[in-house]
Amino acid sequence: MESYGSITGLNLIGILAGAGIFGGIALYALAAVYAERKVSAFIQDRLGPMETGPKGLFQTAADIIKLLLKEHIVPTAADKILFALAPLIVFLSVFAGFSAIPFAPELVTAPLNAGLLFIVAIISIELVGILMAGWGSNNKYALMGAVRAVSQIISYEIPAALALLAAVVMTGSLDLQVIGGAQSGPLGLLEWNAFKYPHLFLAFLIYFTTILAETNRAPFDLAEAESELIAGFHTEYSGFRFALFMLAEYANMLLLSLLAVIVFWGAGNSPIPNILGVNLHQWTQGDSGSISGWLWSIFWLLSKSLFLVVVMMWLRWTLPRVRPDQLLVICWKYLVPCSLVLIGISAVWQLIRIYT
Amino acid sequence: MNILEIIFWIFGLGILAGAGLVAYSGNLIHAAGGLFLTLFSIAGIFVLSGADFLGIVQLIVYVGGILILILFGVMLSRKNSGEVIAPGRINSGLSLAIGILLAGLMLAILIPGEYEQSFPENAPIHTNGSTASIGVQLLTHYLLPFEFVSFLLLTTLVGSAWLARRKPAQPRDLLQSESPQSNT
Numbered sequence: 227m228e229s230y231g232s233i234t235g236l237n238l239i240g241i242l243a244g245a246g247i248f249g250g251i252a253l254y255a256l257a258a259v260y261a262e263r264k265v266s267a268f269i270q271d272r273l274g275p276m277e278t279g280p281k282g283l284f285q286t287a288a289d290i291i292k293l294l295l296k297e298h299i300v301p302t303a304a305d306k307i308l309f310a311l312a313p314l315i316v317f318l319s320v321f322a323g324f325s326a327i328p329f330a331p332e333l334v335t336a337p338l339n340a341g342l343l344f345i346v347a348i349i350s351i352e353l354v355g356i357l358m359a360g361w362g363s364n365n366k367y368a369l370m371g372a373v374r375a376v377s378q379i380i381s382y383e384i385p386a387a388l389a390l391l392a393a394v395v396m397t398g399s400l401d402l403q404v405i406g407g408a409q410s411g412p413l414g415l416l417e418w419n420a421f422k423y424p425h426l427f428l429a430f431l432i433y434f435t436t437i438l439a440e441t442n443r444a445p446f447d448l449a450e451a452e453s454e455l456i457a458g459f460h461t462e463y464s465g466f467r468f469a470l471f472m473l474a475e476y477a478n479m480l481l482l483s484l485l486a487v488i489v490f491w492g493a494g495n496s497p498i499p500n501i502l503g504v505n506l507h508q509w510t511q512g513d514s515g516s517i518s519g520w521l522w523s524i525f526w527l528l529s530k531s532l533f534l535v536v537v538m539m540w541l542r543w544t545l546p547r548v549r550p551d552q553l554l555v556i557c558w559k560y561l562v563p564c565s566l567v568l569i570g571i572s573a574v575w576q577l578i579r580i581y582t
Numbered sequence: 583m584n585i586l587e588i589i590f591w592i593f594g595l596g597i598l599a600g601a602g603l604v605a606y607s608g609n610l611i612h613a614a615g616g617l618f619l620t621l622f623s624i625a626g627i628f629v630l631s632g633a634d635f636l637g638i639v640q641l642i643v644y645v646g647g648i649l650i651l652i653l654f655g656v657m658l659s660r661k662n663s664g665e666v667i668a669p670g671r672i673n674s675g676l677s678l679a680i681g682i683l684l685a686g687l688m689l690a691i692l693i694p695g696e697y698e699q700s701f702p703e704n705a706p707i708h709t710n711g712s713t714a715s716i717g718v719q720l721l722t723h724y725l726l727p728f729e730f731v732s733f734l735l736l737t738t739l740v741g742s743a744w745l746a747r748r749k750p751a752q753p754r755d756l757l758q759s760e761s762p763q764s765n766t
Binding site: 311338347351376399 | 622645653657658712
């Protein structure tokens with residue numbers, strides 16, 4: 227019973243951290259939806275939202291208020307329980323993944339020993355939610371969208387995990403803090419996994435391709451194919467439940483980008499090297515453990531991840547959708563063999579390092 | 583009752599409720615949902631007992647793999663969504679006897695009280711090096727079973743790819759191309 231106080235105290239901090247992360251995700255999703263509209267508009271030579279607020283800045287906030295006020299419409303023939311549970315499961319699985327993300331050294335809500343594996347595992351729970359949504363809607367387009375989404379995500383999880391494994395073999399740990407810490411150093415950018423080891427840059431490219439497929443975004447948006455399937459598994463959803471699906475999609479983009487940055491792009495480490503004896507790296511990194519060090523880490527981690535999110539939007543509005551057979555060929559004939567070869571290179575590299 | 587025990591009871595009841603749903607629900611999809619609850623709660627119990635790696639693997643293998651496979655099988659093989667299957671009662675006397683026997687066995691183990699072990703004082707999340715020790719054990723002490731299992735899995739992989747391949751046209755099929763059986 228002595229442990230009662232300390233454990234509840236710990237959980238109070240955990241609850242606060244969870245609420246903070248949730249608020250952060252919600253704010254980020256607002257900004258990301260606005261950014262997506264603007265990016266798509268500029269790529270297509272339009273202006274995008276301009277009416278609500280300066281430059282249309284409050285457009286997504288207004289949309290969210292509209293969604294929250296809308297009626298929950300449940301189809302008569304729907305499976306009520308599955309229909310109601312599905313958006314919660316989809317969002318909670320993505321949200322749980324954020325618990326293992328170290329935002330700065332020692333600043334992580336769940337310091338798991340196998341954090342990388344945990345994130346890969348927890349995202350797969352999303353699939354159950356997607357299938358429940360597609361099935362519970364009792365709509366053939368929704369079901370087809372769900373089956374397409376799940377089969378696509380399942381097959382692209384394999385090259386994603388193998389590409390991550392190539393980096394894990396080089397670092398020798400599944401702990402995200404250790405992986406991030408191993409990429410710090412005065413050389414800045416050149417200490418990151420993707421640039422320190424040339425073959426891991428290819429692994430990064432493979433992983434980034436699979437991120438696009440796992441979030442069901444163009445060029446891999448066959449599951450949402452609005453011209454054939456209307457909108458995929460969330461066709462029948464309205465109001466807050468639809469908002470949860472959108473929140474989960476954007477949160478998933480951020481989560482997978484964070485993982486890519488932590489594993490390949492040096493986590494929270496500054497990209498600027500020391501040049502000619504000037505300590506540029508230390509100036510932009512802060513001392514580890516101090517408040518400024520934490521803030522710099524969070525700043526670099528988030529700006530690199532958000533850059534990747536913007537690249538995902540840019541690709542979505544640039545590339546045409548792939549055909550189903552191309553989807554399979556890209557995964558099984560190119561990405562999987564390439565990532566296997568990269569793991570082999572990593573293993574040989576480590577062997578040479580041990581025996582020399 | 584500290585918070586870890588409360589979490590333990592939540593997961594424990596989740597396992598039982600999910601198992602009950604699997605056994606007694608007439609709707610196959612609801613039964614699969616119950617299976618999800620059970621498997622997820624077992625992963626939670628693993629993490630609670632300090633076996634975080636095992637819990638994560640439980641999620642990957644059972645929830646992410648086997649459960650999805652079962653759901654796909656149910657969805658693709660059954661045309662009517664709302665078809666209700668009455669839970670069968672085959673050999674109810676025998677199953678009752680086996681159930682009572684198993685319950686008695688477990689109670690006989692649990693009642694003497696040797697297992698009234700409370701949870702460790704600190705949160706069990708910080709167990710260090712579980713991945714490393716599992717890896718070292720697999721490649722040293724348990725190398726032979728590990729190799730056997732990987733060989734078995736490789737065989738299954740090759741076998742399923744062979745079964746799912748597009749069959750090349752046999753010379754005999756080409757000769758009998760008028761008959762309706764050969765147009766596979």
